[in-house]
Amino acid sequence: MQVIVTVIGTDKVGIIAQVTTALADLNVNILDVSQTIMRGAFTMMLLAKIPDDANFKSVKQHLTALGDKIGVEIKVSRQEIFDAMHRL
Amino acid sequence: METQQIKETIEMISEENLDIRTITMGISLLDCVTGSLQTTADHIYAKIMRKAAKLVPVAEAISDEYGIPIVNKRISVTPVSLLAGADSTLDFRPVAKAMDRAAKDLGVDLIGGYSALVQNGSTDAEVALMKSLPEVLATTERVCASVNIGSTRSGLNMDAVKLMGIVVKQVAARKSQNAMKLVIFCNAVEDNPFMAGAFWGVSEGDVAINTGVSGPGVVQRALAAEPHASFERVCETIKQTAFKVSRMGQFVGKVAAERLKVPFNIVDLSLAPTPAKGDSVAQILETMGLSHVGTPGTTAALALLNDAVKKGGIMAAERVGGLSGAFIPVSEDANMITAAANGQISLEKLEAMTAVCSVGLDMVAVPGDTPDATISGMIADEAAIGMINNKTTAVRVIPVPGKHVGDQVEFGGLFGTAPIMAVNEGDASQFINRGGRIPAPIHSFKN
Incomplete structure (x- = not known):
C-alpha cells in the first residue's frame, strides 16, 4: 500500500532523521521525498510503501506518536485519494 | 509526487472543512412486508441490522486510511407508508421503533424513510402515517420523516398540504426540535442521501451506497x-x-x-x-x-x-x-x-x-x-x-x-x-x- 506522509511543524535539528529512522524501523520503504520551508514551517512530504503484511493503523499510530514526541504534525493517508481528486 | 496537489488537498480538509458529509446506505424494505406491522417491524430490524452491519466500521476505516472526515453515517429505507401490507390497524409505531433501535444499535446518526408519497392522493395508510408523526417523532430519536405532497407530473395534493400544516404544528408543540426531523417535499427524489428528507425509493435496487459531499469553505x-x-x-x-x-x-x-x-x-x-x-x-x-x-x-x-x-x-x-x-x-x-x-x-x-x-x-x-x-x-x-x-x-x-x-x-x-x-x-x-x-x-x- 502506498501512502503519503506529511510532516509539518517548527524547523529544528533532526526531524528528517527521526522520521526516516522510524519509517525504516517499521519496514516502510520511501519512494519519493520533498522537503521545504513553507511560510516559516518545516514541510516534508514522503511517498512511501507500507509492506503488504504490515498494519496501516499501527504504522499511522506509531508515526502520529512520533510527531507528538518531537513536536511536529505527522499525517499518513493512502495515496489514491490524492490521485482521485486531482487526476483525470 | 505532486506536492502542490497534496498540499492543496490537505489544506482543504484541515483548514476549509472539506468533508464527506454523509455516506447513506439505501435499503429496500419491500421484502419485509407481512400481514402484521408488528412482525414486519421485526423483519425490518433484522434486515437493516444484516445489511448495514459494517456500515459504520467501514466508514470509519476509510476516514482513517484516507484522512478525509466522514461526518455522518446514515440509512434510508423504503417509504414506511408502503409497508402496511394486509394489516388494517395501520399502526406504524412498531416500525418506527424498529428503525430507531436499528440505528442506535448500528451507531448510525439518522435513519430516513418514515415517509409517505401522496402527490396524487393519500391512501388510508398514508393518512395514518402522517397523523402518527407527532407521536413518532417525539418517541424516537434518530428516525427522520418526509412527505411528498406534490410533483410536476401530478400537481399538488392540497388536502395533504392542509393536513401537514396541522401536523407540523403538532410535531413542534411536543418539542420544537422534533420538527427538524420532518421535511415536506414537492418533487422528492428517491436517492437523496441528506437528512431529514432521505428515503429509498421503490424504483431503487435492494441495497446501495450513496454519498453526499460538502465543502462550502x-x-x-x-x-x-x-x-x-x-x-x-x-x-x-x-x-x-x-x-x-x-x-x-x-x-x-x-x-x-x-x-x-x-x-x-x-x-x-x-x-x-x-x-x-x-x-x-x-x-x-x-x-x-x-x-x-x-x-x-x-x-x-x-x-x-x-x-x-x-x-x-x-x-x-x-x-x-x-x-x-x-x-x-x-x-x-x-x-x-x-x-x-x-x-x-x-x-x-x-x-x-x-x-x-x-x-x-x-x-x-x-x-x-x-x-x-x-x-x-x-x-x-x-x-x-x-x-x-x-x-x-x-x-x-x-x-x-x-x-x-x-x-x-x-x-x-x-x-x-x-x-x-x-x-x-x-x-x-x-x-x-x-x-x-x-x-x-x-x-x-x-x-
Whole structure:
C-alpha cells in the first residue's frame, strides 16, 4: 500500500532523521521525498510503501506518536485519494 | 509526487472543512412486508441490522486510511407508508421503533424513510402515517420523516398540504426540535442521501451506497483569492473546486461500496453548510460581493453558484443524483443566522432563493403561534415553485412554542441557532380549506 506522509511543524535539528529512522524501523520503504520551508514551517512530504503484511493503523499510530514526541504534525493517508481528486 | 496537489488537498480538509458529509446506505424494505406491522417491524430490524452491519466500521476505516472526515453515517429505507401490507390497524409505531433501535444499535446518526408519497392522493395508510408523526417523532430519536405532497407530473395534493400544516404544528408543540426531523417535499427524489428528507425509493435496487459531499469553505476560500474576477472567472473557479470535491465523494463512495459488497449508486453534489466558522454557503454569496446574504443580488449569486457546482461536479462522478445543489438552511449556516438575526433576510427572500437552488425553506424558525393554515400556505407556495420549475422544493419550518419574532432558539451542535423570523400575518385559511388538488401544470404533459 502506498501512502503519503506529511510532516509539518517548527524547523529544528533532526526531524528528517527521526522520521526516516522510524519509517525504516517499521519496514516502510520511501519512494519519493520533498522537503521545504513553507511560510516559516518545516514541510516534508514522503511517498512511501507500507509492506503488504504490515498494519496501516499501527504504522499511522506509531508515526502520529512520533510527531507528538518531537513536536511536529505527522499525517499518513493512502495515496489514491490524492490521485482521485486531482487526476483525470 | 505532486506536492502542490497534496498540499492543496490537505489544506482543504484541515483548514476549509472539506468533508464527506454523509455516506447513506439505501435499503429496500419491500421484502419485509407481512400481514402484521408488528412482525414486519421485526423483519425490518433484522434486515437493516444484516445489511448495514459494517456500515459504520467501514466508514470509519476509510476516514482513517484516507484522512478525509466522514461526518455522518446514515440509512434510508423504503417509504414506511408502503409497508402496511394486509394489516388494517395501520399502526406504524412498531416500525418506527424498529428503525430507531436499528440505528442506535448500528451507531448510525439518522435513519430516513418514515415517509409517505401522496402527490396524487393519500391512501388510508398514508393518512395514518402522517397523523402518527407527532407521536413518532417525539418517541424516537434518530428516525427522520418526509412527505411528498406534490410533483410536476401530478400537481399538488392540497388536502395533504392542509393536513401537514396541522401536523407540523403538532410535531413542534411536543418539542420544537422534533420538527427538524420532518421535511415536506414537492418533487422528492428517491436517492437523496441528506437528512431529514432521505428515503429509498421503490424504483431503487435492494441495497446501495450513496454519498453526499460538502465543502462550502473550499469554494469560499477559492473565490476570496480573486475578489475582482469577472463572472466567467468566478464560475470557472467554482466549477474546478466542485470537480475536486465531487471526485472525493465518488472515490470514497466507490471504496465504501466495494468494501460493503453492495452497488455504488450516486454522488449528491451539494454544498451543505454547518454553523462552524468558514463552513457557510451564505458566506460564499457574500464573498462574491454582497454586503450580506439577503441583499438584492443574492438570488442571482445563488443561481450562479448552484449551476456552477453542478457543472463542475457532474463530470467528476459516474452517476449524480440526490438533491445536488446548494443548501440554504438558516439555523445551520453562521452567516445566514447573522443575517436573519439582523433582519437582513426575510422569509420572502428565502422563498425566492429556493427557486434557484437545491431545496427550500429549510431550518427556519417561526413564531409558535403561526396558524396551521399559514404553515400550509408556506408549504403550498414552496411546492408551487417546485411544481412549476421542475425542481425539488421542501419545507422544514419550526414553529417554536412560546417564541416570538426577535427571540432566538438554540438547537445545539450541527443544528445551530435560529432567530425567530417574521411571518406575514395575513390569513390563508379559506384558500387552504377548499380541499382537493391543484392540477399538474401544462408543461408536464410531454408525451
